[in-house]
Amino acid sequence: MPARRARPVPGTVLPPEFFRRRTDSLARALLGKRLVRVSRGRRLSGLIVETEAYLGARDPACHTWQNRRTERVSSMYLAGGHAYVYMIYGMHHCFNVVARGEGEPEAVLIRALDPDSEALGRTDGPGRLCRALKIDRRLDGAALWRAEEIIFIEEAGLSPRREEIGIGPRIGVDYAGDAAAWPLRFFWRGNPHVSRKERGWKNASPLTRPSGPIT
DNA sequence: AGTGAGATGGCCT
DNA sequence: GGCCATCTCACTA
Numbered sequence: 001m002p003a004r005r006a007r008p009v010p011g012t013v014l015p016p017e018f019f020r021r022r023t024d025s026l027a028r029a030l031l032g033k034r035l036v037r038v039s040r041g042r043r044l045s046g047l048i049v050e051t052e053a054y055l056g057a058r059d060p061a062c063h064t065w066q067n068r069r070t071e072r073v074s075s076m077y078l079a080g081g082h083a084y085v086y087m088i089y090g091m092h093h094c095f096n097v098v099a100r101g102e103g104e105p106e107a108v109l110i111r112a113l114d115p116d117s118e119a120l121g122r123t124d125g126p127g128r129l130c131r132a133l134k135i136d137r138r139l140d141g142a143a144l145w146r147a148e149e150i151i152f153i154e155e156a157g158l159s160p161r162r163e164e165i166g167i168g169p170r171i172g173v174d175y176a177g178d179a180a181a182w183p184l185r186f187f188w189r190g191n192p193h194v195s196r197k198e199r200g201w202k203n204a205s206p207l208t209r210p211s212g213p214i215t
Numbered sequence: 216a217g218t219g220a221g222a223t224g225g226c227c228t
Numbered sequence: 229g230g231c232c233a234t235c236t237c238a239c240t241a
Contacts (some may be wrong), residue, residue, distance in 0.1 A: 086233085172234070175231085218231095
Protein backbone atom coordinates (compact mmCIF):
# COMPACT_ATOMS: atom_id res chain seq x y z
CA MET A 1 0.00 0.00 0.00
CA PRO A 2 1.34 3.45 -0.86
CA ALA A 3 1.80 5.73 2.09
CA ARG A 4 -0.98 8.29 2.32
CA ARG A 5 -0.88 11.59 4.03
CA ALA A 6 -3.25 11.48 6.97
CA ARG A 7 -6.43 13.45 6.45
CA PRO A 8 -6.29 16.51 8.69
CA VAL A 9 -8.42 16.03 11.76
CA PRO A 10 -10.74 18.96 12.44
CA GLY A 11 -9.94 20.64 15.74
CA THR A 12 -6.25 19.72 15.67
CA VAL A 13 -4.21 22.75 16.65
CA LEU A 14 -1.57 23.58 14.05
CA PRO A 15 1.89 22.76 15.40
CA PRO A 16 4.91 25.10 15.19
CA GLU A 17 6.33 23.23 12.21
CA PHE A 18 3.31 24.18 10.16
CA PHE A 19 4.39 27.82 10.19
CA ARG A 20 8.10 27.36 9.57
CA ARG A 21 8.14 27.38 5.80
CA ARG A 22 8.17 29.75 2.89
CA THR A 23 5.90 32.67 3.64
CA ASP A 24 3.90 32.57 0.41
CA SER A 25 3.31 28.88 0.95
CA LEU A 26 2.10 29.55 4.48
CA ALA A 27 -0.22 32.34 3.35
CA ARG A 28 -1.84 29.95 0.96
CA ALA A 29 -1.97 27.04 3.39
CA LEU A 30 -3.74 29.15 5.99
CA LEU A 31 -6.81 29.47 3.76
CA GLY A 32 -9.52 27.31 5.28
CA LYS A 33 -7.86 27.04 8.68
CA ARG A 34 -9.76 28.23 11.73
CA LEU A 35 -8.51 31.16 13.79
CA VAL A 36 -9.73 30.80 17.36
CA ARG A 37 -9.66 33.50 20.01
CA VAL A 38 -10.77 32.81 23.56
CA SER A 39 -11.90 35.96 25.30
CA ARG A 40 -13.72 36.12 28.62
CA GLY A 41 -14.59 32.46 28.33
CA ARG A 42 -16.09 32.93 24.89
CA ARG A 43 -14.76 31.29 21.79
CA LEU A 44 -14.58 33.73 18.88
CA SER A 45 -13.58 32.03 15.64
CA GLY A 46 -13.81 31.90 11.90
CA LEU A 47 -12.28 30.38 8.80
CA ILE A 48 -9.40 32.26 7.24
CA VAL A 49 -10.39 33.27 3.72
CA GLU A 50 -7.93 36.01 2.77
CA THR A 51 -4.22 36.47 3.53
CA GLU A 52 -1.17 38.39 2.40
CA ALA A 53 2.49 37.42 2.59
CA TYR A 54 5.17 39.91 3.65
CA LEU A 55 8.68 38.91 2.78
CA GLY A 56 10.99 40.58 5.24
CA ALA A 57 14.27 42.26 4.37
CA ARG A 58 13.83 42.03 0.60
CA ASP A 59 10.25 43.33 0.56
CA PRO A 60 9.77 47.12 0.52
CA ALA A 61 6.17 46.66 1.68
CA CYS A 62 7.25 44.78 4.81
CA HIS A 63 7.82 46.42 8.16
CA THR A 64 11.15 44.58 8.36
CA TRP A 65 12.37 45.79 4.99
CA GLN A 66 16.17 45.95 4.98
CA ASN A 67 16.13 44.14 8.30
CA ARG A 68 14.63 47.02 10.19
CA ARG A 69 14.51 45.96 13.78
CA THR A 70 12.56 48.37 15.90
CA GLU A 71 10.65 47.74 19.09
CA ARG A 72 7.38 47.49 17.20
CA VAL A 73 8.50 44.69 14.88
CA SER A 74 10.57 42.67 17.33
CA SER A 75 8.04 39.82 17.39
CA MET A 76 8.52 39.29 13.66
CA TYR A 77 12.01 38.04 14.48
CA LEU A 78 10.59 35.21 16.58
CA ALA A 79 10.25 31.74 15.12
CA GLY A 80 7.29 30.94 12.90
CA GLY A 81 4.00 30.44 14.71
CA HIS A 82 4.05 33.57 16.84
CA ALA A 83 1.70 36.51 16.45
CA TYR A 84 2.72 39.92 15.19
CA VAL A 85 0.08 42.53 16.01
CA TYR A 86 0.46 46.21 15.26
CA MET A 87 -1.71 49.30 15.31
CA ILE A 88 -2.37 51.28 12.17
CA TYR A 89 -3.95 54.66 11.52
CA GLY A 90 -4.17 55.17 15.23
CA MET A 91 -7.34 53.12 15.52
CA HIS A 92 -7.08 49.69 13.92
CA HIS A 93 -5.04 46.64 14.68
CA CYS A 94 -3.70 44.11 12.18
CA PHE A 95 -3.06 40.47 13.05
CA ASN A 96 -0.18 38.59 11.44
CA VAL A 97 1.21 35.09 11.72
CA VAL A 98 5.01 34.97 11.79
CA ALA A 99 6.50 32.58 9.22
CA ARG A 100 9.81 30.78 8.70
CA GLY A 101 12.47 30.52 11.37
CA GLU A 102 13.78 32.68 14.16
CA GLY A 103 15.61 35.70 12.77
CA GLU A 104 13.76 35.51 9.43
CA PRO A 105 11.24 38.30 9.93
CA GLU A 106 8.45 37.40 7.52
CA ALA A 107 4.75 37.17 8.23
CA VAL A 108 1.25 36.59 6.89
CA LEU A 109 -1.39 39.25 7.37
CA ILE A 110 -4.82 37.74 8.01
CA ARG A 111 -7.22 39.94 6.05
CA ALA A 112 -10.60 38.24 6.40
CA LEU A 113 -12.49 35.47 8.15
CA ASP A 114 -15.71 33.69 7.44
CA PRO A 115 -17.13 33.91 10.97
CA ASP A 116 -18.40 30.80 12.72
CA SER A 117 -21.08 32.82 14.47
CA GLU A 118 -23.25 35.62 13.15
CA ALA A 119 -22.77 37.30 16.49
CA LEU A 120 -19.16 37.99 15.59
CA GLY A 121 -20.21 40.65 13.13
CA ARG A 122 -18.16 41.51 10.08
CA THR A 123 -14.70 39.98 9.90
CA ASP A 124 -13.74 41.08 6.41
CA GLY A 125 -10.78 43.42 6.46
CA PRO A 126 -7.85 43.22 8.87
CA GLY A 127 -9.08 46.02 11.12
CA ARG A 128 -12.62 44.70 11.51
CA LEU A 129 -11.26 41.20 12.05
CA CYS A 130 -9.21 42.36 15.02
CA ARG A 131 -12.10 44.31 16.45
CA ALA A 132 -14.40 41.29 16.20
CA LEU A 133 -11.90 38.91 17.80
CA LYS A 134 -10.73 41.42 20.41
CA ILE A 135 -7.16 41.35 19.20
CA ASP A 136 -4.83 44.16 20.14
CA ARG A 137 -1.17 44.73 20.89
CA ARG A 138 -1.40 42.71 24.08
CA LEU A 139 -1.37 39.63 21.85
CA ASP A 140 1.78 40.72 20.05
CA GLY A 141 4.34 37.92 20.33
CA ALA A 142 1.83 35.30 21.50
CA ALA A 143 2.52 31.65 20.58
CA LEU A 144 -0.23 30.33 18.32
CA TRP A 145 0.16 26.57 18.63
CA ARG A 146 -1.32 25.73 22.04
CA ALA A 147 -5.03 25.18 22.47
CA GLU A 148 -4.91 26.34 26.07
CA GLU A 149 -3.67 29.74 24.92
CA ILE A 150 -5.94 32.67 24.27
CA ILE A 151 -5.38 32.53 20.54
CA PHE A 152 -4.50 29.67 18.21
CA ILE A 153 -5.15 28.22 14.77
CA GLU A 154 -6.67 24.83 14.16
CA GLU A 155 -7.46 22.44 11.37
CA ALA A 156 -11.01 22.88 10.11
CA GLY A 157 -11.21 19.86 7.83
CA LEU A 158 -11.68 22.10 4.79
CA SER A 159 -9.33 23.42 2.19
CA PRO A 160 -9.91 25.28 -1.02
CA ARG A 161 -9.04 23.29 -4.07
CA ARG A 162 -6.33 24.74 -6.27
CA GLU A 163 -8.80 26.33 -8.65
CA GLU A 164 -10.65 27.93 -5.75
CA ILE A 165 -7.61 29.90 -4.67
CA GLY A 166 -7.31 33.40 -6.09
CA ILE A 167 -4.07 35.33 -6.17
CA GLY A 168 -3.69 39.07 -6.53
CA PRO A 169 -1.64 42.12 -5.64
CA ARG A 170 -1.40 43.25 -2.04
CA ILE A 171 -3.75 45.95 -0.81
CA GLY A 172 -2.76 49.33 0.54
CA VAL A 173 0.96 49.17 -0.15
CA ASP A 174 1.25 51.33 -3.25
CA TYR A 175 4.12 53.17 -1.63
CA ALA A 176 6.18 50.00 -2.09
CA GLY A 177 6.45 50.40 -5.86
CA ASP A 178 6.70 47.18 -7.85
CA ALA A 179 6.40 45.11 -4.72
CA ALA A 180 2.75 46.08 -4.36
CA ALA A 181 2.04 44.04 -7.48
CA TRP A 182 3.84 40.92 -6.38
CA PRO A 183 1.33 38.04 -6.31
CA LEU A 184 1.24 37.67 -2.56
CA ARG A 185 -2.44 38.04 -1.70
CA PHE A 186 -4.34 34.76 -1.46
CA PHE A 187 -8.06 34.32 -1.07
CA TRP A 188 -10.80 31.77 -1.27
CA ARG A 189 -12.58 32.56 -4.49
CA GLY A 190 -16.27 33.19 -4.22
CA ASN A 191 -16.30 33.56 -0.47
CA PRO A 192 -18.55 36.50 0.40
CA HIS A 193 -16.19 37.71 3.12
CA VAL A 194 -13.46 38.52 0.66
CA SER A 195 -14.26 42.17 0.22
CA ARG A 196 -15.43 43.37 -3.13
CA LYS A 197 -12.52 45.54 -4.05
CA GLU A 198 -10.19 42.68 -3.35
CA ARG A 199 -11.80 40.03 -5.51
CA GLY A 200 -9.76 40.82 -8.61
CA TRP A 201 -8.13 37.49 -9.17
CA LYS A 202 -6.37 35.01 -11.25
CA ASN A 203 -6.40 31.31 -10.60
CA ALA A 204 -3.85 29.99 -8.23
CA SER A 205 -0.63 29.26 -10.02
CA PRO A 206 2.20 27.17 -8.69
CA LEU A 207 4.31 28.83 -6.07
CA THR A 208 7.29 27.88 -8.19
CA ARG A 209 6.80 30.81 -10.49
CA PRO A 210 9.94 32.63 -11.71
CA SER A 211 11.95 33.03 -8.57
CA GLY A 212 12.82 36.72 -8.42
CA PRO A 213 12.05 38.42 -5.14
CA ILE A 214 9.36 35.98 -4.07
CA THR A 215 11.53 33.12 -2.97
C1' DA B 216 -20.34 51.05 -7.64
C1' DG B 217 -16.98 54.35 -7.16
C1' DT B 218 -14.62 58.49 -5.08
C1' DG B 219 -12.90 61.44 -1.29
C1' DA B 220 -12.06 62.99 3.19
C1' DG B 221 -11.53 62.62 8.13
C1' DA B 222 -10.48 60.10 12.26
C1' DT B 223 -6.36 59.40 15.29
C1' DG B 224 -1.87 57.88 17.45
C1' DG B 225 2.28 55.48 17.23
C1' DC B 226 6.22 54.89 14.63
C1' DC B 227 10.31 56.32 12.05
C1' DT B 228 13.78 59.71 9.88
C1' DG C 229 6.71 66.29 10.70
C1' DG C 230 5.00 62.92 7.68
C1' DC C 231 3.34 58.62 6.88
C1' DC C 232 0.67 54.60 7.43
C1' DA C 233 -0.49 46.38 5.55
C1' DT C 234 -7.82 50.86 7.53
C1' DC C 235 -12.65 51.95 8.08
C1' DT C 236 -16.75 54.66 7.75
C1' DC C 237 -19.65 57.99 6.08
C1' DA C 238 -21.08 61.34 2.69
C1' DC C 239 -21.63 62.19 -1.78
C1' DT C 240 -22.04 61.31 -7.00
C1' DA C 241 -24.27 58.59 -10.53
